[in-house]
Amino acid sequence: MAEQRVKLYQAGTFVVGNRLLEPDERTVQARMDRSNSLTSGHRACQGCGEALGARYALDAAMRATDGKLIAANATGCLEVFSTPFPESSWQLPWIHSLFGNAPAVASGVAAALRAKGREDIRVIGQGGDGGTVDIGFGCLSGMFERGDDVLFVCYDNEAYMNTGVQRSGATPPAARTANTKPIDGHPGNAFGQGKDMPRIAMAHRIPYVATATVADLRDLECKVERAMELRGPRYLHLFVPCPLGWGAQACDTIKIARLVRETGLFPVFEAEDGEVTTVAKIRRQVPVEEYLRPQRRYAHLFGEHGHPEIVARLQAMADENIRRYDLLPNDGCNALATHEGVKTLHPAGDGAL
Amino acid sequence: MFRQIEGSAAVAETVARCRPEVVCAYPISPQTHIVEGLSDLVRAGRLEPCEYVTVESEFAALSVCIGASAAGARAYTATASQGLLYMAEALYNASGLGLPIVMTVANRAIGAPINIWNDHSDTMSQRDCGWIQLYAETNQEAADLHVQAFRIAERLSLPVMVCMDGFILTHAYERIDVPTKAQVDAFLPSFEPRQVLDPADPVTIGAMVGPEAFTEVRYLAHAKQLQALDLIPQVAAEFADAFGRSSGGLVRGYKAENAETVVVALGSVLGTIEDTVDELREEGVSIGALAIKSFRPFPLEEVRAALGAAKRVVVLEKALAVGIGGIVSANVRMALSGIQLHGYTAIAGLGGRPITKKSLRALFTDAVADRLPPLSFLDMDWKRVEAELQRMGEGGRSGPHAENVLREAGIVAARSH
Numbered sequence: 005m006a007e008q009r010v011k012l013y014q015a016g017t018f019v020v021g022n023r024l025l026e027p028d029e030r031t032v033q034a035r036m037d038r039s040n041s042l043t044s045g046h047r048a049c050q051g052c053g054e055a056l057g058a059r060y061a062l063d064a065a066m067r068a069t070d071g072k073l074i075a076a077n078a079t080g081c082l083e084v085f086s087t088p089f090p091e092s093s094w095q096l097p098w099i100h101s102l103f104g105n106a107p108a109v110a111s112g113v114a115a116a117l118r119a120k121g122r123e124d125i126r127v128i129g130q131g132g133d134g135g136t137v138d139i140g141f142g143c144l145s146g147m148f149e150r151g152d153d154v155l156f157v158c159y160d161n162e163a164y165m166n167t168g169v170q171r172s173g174a175t176p177p178a179a180r181t182a183n184t185k186p187i188d189g190h191p192g193n194a195f196g197q198g199k200d201m202p203r204i205a206m207a208h209r210i211p212y213v214a215t216a217t218v219a220d221l222r223d224l225e226c227k228v229e230r231a232m233e234l235r236g237p238r239y240l241h242l243f244v245p246c247p248l249g250w251g252a253q254a255c256d257t258i259k260i261a262r263l264v265r266e267t268g269l270f271p272v273f274e275a276e277d278g279e280v281t282t283v284a285k286i287r288r289q290v291p292v293e294e295y296l297r298p299q300r301r302y303a304h305l306f307g308e309h310g311h312p313e314i315v316a317r318l319q320a321m322a323d324e325n326i327r328r329y330d331l332l333p334n335d336g337c338n339a340l341a342t343h344e345g346v347k348t349l350h351p352a353g354d355g356a357l
Numbered sequence: 358m359f360r361q362i363e364g365s366a367a368v369a370e371t372v373a374r375c376r377p378e379v380v381c382a383y384p385i386s387p388q389t390h391i392v393e394g395l396s397d398l399v400r401a402g403r404l405e406p407c408e409y410v411t412v413e414s415e416f417a418a419l420s421v422c423i424g425a426s427a428a429g430a431r432a433y434t435a436t437a438s439q440g441l442l443y444m445a446e447a448l449y450n451a452s453g454l455g456l457p458i459v460m461t462v463a464n465r466a467i468g469a470p471i472n473i474w475n476d477h478s479d480t481m482s483q484r485d486c487g488w489i490q491l492y493a494e495t496n497q498e499a500a501d502l503h504v505q506a507f508r509i510a511e512r513l514s515l516p517v518m519v520c521m522d523g524f525i526l527t528h529a530y531e532r533i534d535v536p537t538k539a540q541v542d543a544f545l546p547s548f549e550p551r552q553v554l555d556p557a558d559p560v561t562i563g564a565m566v567g568p569e570a571f572t573e574v575r576y577l578a579h580a581k582q583l584q585a586l587d588l589i590p591q592v593a594a595e596f597a598d599a600f601g602r603s604s605g606g607l608v609r610g611y612k613a614e615n616a617e618t619v620v621v622a623l624g625s626v627l628g629t630i631e632d633t634v635d636e637l638r639e640e641g642v643s644i645g646a647l648a649i650k651s652f653r654p655f656p657l658e659e660v661r662a663a664l665g666a667a668k669r670v671v672v673l674e675k676a677l678a679v680g681i682g683g684i685v686s687a688n689v690r691m692a693l694s695g696i697q698l699h700g701y702t703a704i705a706g707l708g709g710r711p712i713t714k715k716s717l718r719a720l721f722t723d724a725v726a727d728r729l730p731p732l733s734f735l736d737m738d739w740k741r742v743e744a745e746l747q748r749m750g751e752g753g754r755s756g757p758h759a760e761n762v763l764r765e766a767g768i769v770a771a772r773s774h
Contacts, residue, residue: 071556072556073556074428074554074556076424077563083565084565087561087563087564087565088564088565088567089564089565089566089567089569089570090564090570092561092564094559094561095559096556096559097554097555097556097558097559097560097562098554098559098560098561098562099423099424099427099554099561099562099563100562100563100564100565101420101423101424101447101450101454101563102420102446102447102450104416104446105416105417105420105423105447108412108416108417108420108421108423108424109420109421109423109424109427110424111410111412111417111420111421111424112379112381112410112420112421112422112423112424112425112426112427112428112432113424113425113427113428113554114424115379115408115410115421115424115425115430116378116379116408116424116425116426116428116429116430116432117428118408119378119379119406119407119408119425119430120378120406120428120429120430121406125556142413142414142416142417143413143414143416143417143420145413146412146413146414146417149413150410150411150412
């Protein structure tokens with residue numbers, strides 16, 4: 005029998021094939037008994053990062069809780085594409101109330117379960133960046149502050165996509181949205197605005213805060229698993245590209261999610277009790293331009309009437325994140341993305357598919 | 358057992374005896390004493406199991422109740438005024454989802470101008486949010502209505518507001534027979550939710566519904582309110598049997614039968630109205646009163662039966678529908694469709710202005726003589742209004758209304774303009 009050549013690193017992603025892992029280390033999605041919490045047939049766009057992220061996050065949480073999970077969803081794409089009457093894609097108990105109250109509804113579910121002595125059933129609140137950093141912000145902060153036993157997942161696609169791509173408090177500088185158009189010399193969304201929600205969550209000194217992207221799905225699963233090991237308020241901020249809103253190819257969702265981390269624009273880390281405990285190191289830093297170019301929301305920065313000075317400001321933001329979170333390997337070589345002295349989330353570091 | 362007790366404390370104790378499993382609290386006057394009382398009871402271990410959740414807004418208070426109720430817990434909160442408006446979006450949501458939450462509203466005015474005192478602007482503004490609205494005349498009734506409210510809510514899977522006049526009832530000390538634990542346990546079965554978030558039987562609650570079914574789903578909410586028209590008097594009758602006193606129901610007449618003039622009102626002002634009716638009756642005036650106890654659902658038939666034979670109806674309203682006048686009046690007129698009689702709307706008691714027997718007597722006397730305009734304002738100081746209207750008419754920067762009117766009344770230190 006001819007020897008088969010195994011390609012460890014494919015398409016430059018450093019992602020190790022799931023089949024090479026021990027069965028225990030394989031992803032939740034690779035298992036026959038995965039719960040398919042958000043099952044197929046929903047109406048998300050092709051390449052939707054949010055649908056992908058939600059399926060991985062919820063299936064991982066379902067596995068961690070032995071299927072004893074209730075989800076409270078904010079209004080938004082995830083809610084709309086998953087529950088068009090008379091269909092529902094949810095295979096777990098799921099409630100949608102309003103745009104701005106998902107964290108409070110989740111708190112209410114958790115309070116009911118506590119009163120009934122059913123704390124074996126766990127609660128997830130979830131929403132987009134608008135439902136999290138803007139209209140749901142008060143309820144989320146209240147849920148954190150009270151110490152309610154809820155994991156809240158923000159699927160951050162950096163604007164109000166469901167209503168037609170308007171700016172949110174999570175829209176990055178220079179991005180074109182329906183109400184931050186690069187008209188008459190305006191550079192898209194303004195610099196110096198927006199909220200660093202993971203940091204705000206950490207300032208509440210809650211047990212667990214983590215960021216992740218849909219490029220590193222095993223990492224996402226591990227973080228959900230870690231979150232479900234803990235009690236109290238936990239926050240997961242998940243970077244989910246939106247092909248429609250960002251003007252990107254549907255096939256580039258994973259690539260863009262990988263590039264945002266490798267540029268340093270989106271630091272991937274974990275924090276417990278308000279202190280950063282792990283960071284996902286960048287193997288080789290990528291210039292922000294590589295991340296920006298595939299997205300039409302940044303098209304005005306390039307070409308004949310481009311804005312190299314704005315690209316430079318974005319590069320400076322990435323560099324600042326790299327410095328602040330110490331994102332480059334300390335030994336100068338292609339080290340695995342694990343932080344000294346902290347738990348290794350996965351042997352592959354970057355996550356495996 | 359009768360006790361001299363504050364209205365809010367009586368409501369808190371009664372609610373506790375209804376065994377809510379989740380209580381949400383956000384402070385706003387004049388409901389605060391109720392949730393403070395419940396906090397004490399939870400902390401003292403006298404209400405178990407119960408999660409007492411101090412939230413960051415009224416919007417969150419009702420949202421936590423929504424989550425708790427959907428997870429199968431009996432949920433309660435209280436609010437007033439601006440707080441009720443701040444939860445407006447969640448009010449519609451709770452009723453649309455069919456969650457049997459019970460909430461006390463300590464009726465209070467809505468700003469601007471900011472005002473903490475009693476009127477019905479808050480609950481009247483939310484009359485169409487899909488909640489059942491019951492209005493208490495006395496503190497005894499306020500306490501009793503909560504026991505009935507949980508039963509009505511859970512039978513129909515609809516939320517219920519118990520409306521009690523802020524300060525006038527919430528802060529008044531009266532002799533009240535607070536329902537005992539044993540009485541409430543016998544009257545109020547444990548909560549069996551119609552829908553529940555349960556991993557053993559997963560359901561989707563709050564799905565999107567388009568034009569193909571929205572009308573039907575909304576009609577179901579209406580159908581449940583129509584069912585409440587039967588259930589509310591039934592629960593009131595059972596309550597009377599069990600507790601030996603009358604509370605609740607749809608309407609209550611007072612010397613209204615065969616009266617030529619009937620005064621319609623809601624809430625605590627009925628006491629003053631009835632005293633005035635008694636005085637006028639002694640003088641031979643054919644006058645009576647009708648208390649509307651359930652404003653949603655609105656008992657069209659009962660109101661028509663009670664008022665249809667009268668010559669004139671005076672609706673005394675503690676809210677003003679700016680741009681038209683009365684809110685209760687419009688509903689009463691709907692009940693009297695096709696019947697010819699004189700209808701008068703009198704706006705009274707806004708922002709806590711006392712409604713005195715003397716003023717009511719003058720109002721009713723004018724009504725009986727058909728001297729009233731269709732829309733009148735009890736004890737209005739027209740001089741102040743006219744002065745401000747004149748200032749505005751002069752153009753330019755006439756300044757904020759509230760400050761001008763207060764200055765006119767000599768309340769704000771004079772400033773040269």
